[in-house]
Amino acid sequence: MSHMQGWAVQQAGQPLVLTAFDLGPLGAEEVEVAVDYCGICHSDLSMINNEWGTASFPFVPGHEVIGRVSALGAQAKGLKIGQRVGVGWTAATCMHCHQCLSGHQNLCAQLLPTIGGGHQGGFADKVRSHWAWAVPLPDGIDLASAGPLLCGGITVLRPFLAYEISPTARVGVVGIGGLGHMALKFAKAWGCEVTAFTSNAAKAGEARAFGAHHVVDSRDPKAIRGMAGTLDLLLATVNVPLDWAALMGTLAPLGRMHVVGAVMEPIPVSVFTLMLGEREVSSSPTGSPIDIATMLDFATRHDIRPQVEMFPMGSVNEALKHLAEGKARYRIVLEA
């Protein structure tokens, strides 16, 4: 059970090569998952290119896994061999710290990412995780498109859970890509009035189909000013600097800008903009196992499916090129 074949990055920015790994004995609290599908997230690209300086090579990317439990460690709880599960950004957490015992396992300081710290990800025939992070899939979920929910989906839904966003809220989504298109679907199903901000006019029609009631050109300062003071939640899903002052100006009193894009440059925040409306700026990393389970239930109930393009696992390099060129509509899934 200890051998794995995965598509590995040997050096930053290089094409992936099919590589055999000896994973060693399965840990007592670990499970092994036979991979059926694995989504490609923009953070896989960031790690392949070592943009955050945290990658250790060689490593196998992929952290949006849909598969079946193929082996269980002696202390693995709540799962059965053959059970359908998903594994996302997180492979393991300590399970005993303040955050883990409070249900905020995704904030554990010892968090082991699925694609970092020597752990091997899901562009492979199998992937391992702590049992708590192999989240059972609800009946009726569409397996082929579900992968991107495990990272992108929970990332955009977490603020709705964390801040108990009301279905009466007006929600803006900035950037209609892998994360953003899922955010539109979730916000619509949540009952909210939804506005998409995109710099790509060609996406307007699809944004409406995903659930946007309104589409605003994110490069048009006048259009953004037209939204001044209206949004209860503005979800920024892109990872490039934006006209933050203009965007924060769209917030209603008591509104919140929540940033889930991995923006590297500090965001300049005007204290007066926050102060005069008692506004907030926040961010969050994916979600806990229960957040993910809750998200999967909600997505299944509302038939929220990421819009995906399928590639065979063997075409992973072509798929990554497609993503890097900004051509993915809107998320890519590799099929084992």
Place this chain on the structure above:
Amino acid sequence: MSHMQGWAVQQAGQPLVLTAFDLGPLGAEEVEVAVDYCGICHSDLSMINNEWGTASFPFVPGHEVIGRVSALGAQAKGLKIGQRVGVGWTAATCMHCHQCLSGHQNLCAQLLPTIGGGHQGGFADKVRSHWAWAVPLPDGIDLASAGPLLCGGITVLRPFLAYEISPTARVGVVGIGGLGHMALKFAKAWGCEVTAFTSNAAKAGEARAFGAHHVVDSRDPKAIRGMAGTLDLLLATVNVPLDWAALMGTLAPLGRMHVVGAVMEPIPVSVFTLMLGEREVSSSPTGSPIDIATMLDFATRHDIRPQVEMFPMGSVNEALKHLAEGKARYRIVLEA
């Protein structure tokens, strides 16, 4: 009833001059308050110097008024002639907008400040406000020191109310001045573990007397790093740029930095610092009438008194000089 004598600023930065004003007929929803005491807030200085560009001259500063109702408009509700009331930053709000009808009157877009928009403040024999903003004082409150609660006190207590801060929380207060010393007293009475951050070592002893369990040198990066990941709420009360990255590093997972100092320069906020701990940055402006009433009750129950230096109203220019020189310990009150 329409004449008032107040200490007015004629031009930005000039000394105040005792001036007679004709306030015109009392509005139907207005009350007139005979001033007994008026605190001096740092924002009075900012307005006198027109730092925010919003002052219209001549005007009478002062927005921490303790007094007695001396006249009631025909539609003024809930107050009696002679009743003890306090008037703070806000003189009037529209009372019919979404914010006003939701109990967030302090976020009303039509808010008339006590010292702006042609309204005359409390360095005077009388001051006017909408009836809702003349907040009844609880029995047993210390009248001479209560003025600063009406602006500074509610400003630092509002985040405890707004975000339902738990008494189990660890709270940091940056800047031990007019606002900060009240924040220490409120946080201690709230049941929290309290850390004061000050650049003035001479204030350490007093900070402890106000309620700080710990005092940290805010100019010592190593000391700040020693607090990394520990604070649930960090309340920044100063209006100068700080080492924001270091300060945000003191936040525990799910922690919040709340800025109540009128910081003019945008604060550079690291998305990763927020993201990895699901942290928040926020700000708020004073509070609603019910926030103020709740704060006054809490302050009276816990005998929280601003530490004040008393000046006669006629010595207002000396008092302002004392404040401008950073010598106030910790808040100044003018006595009529």
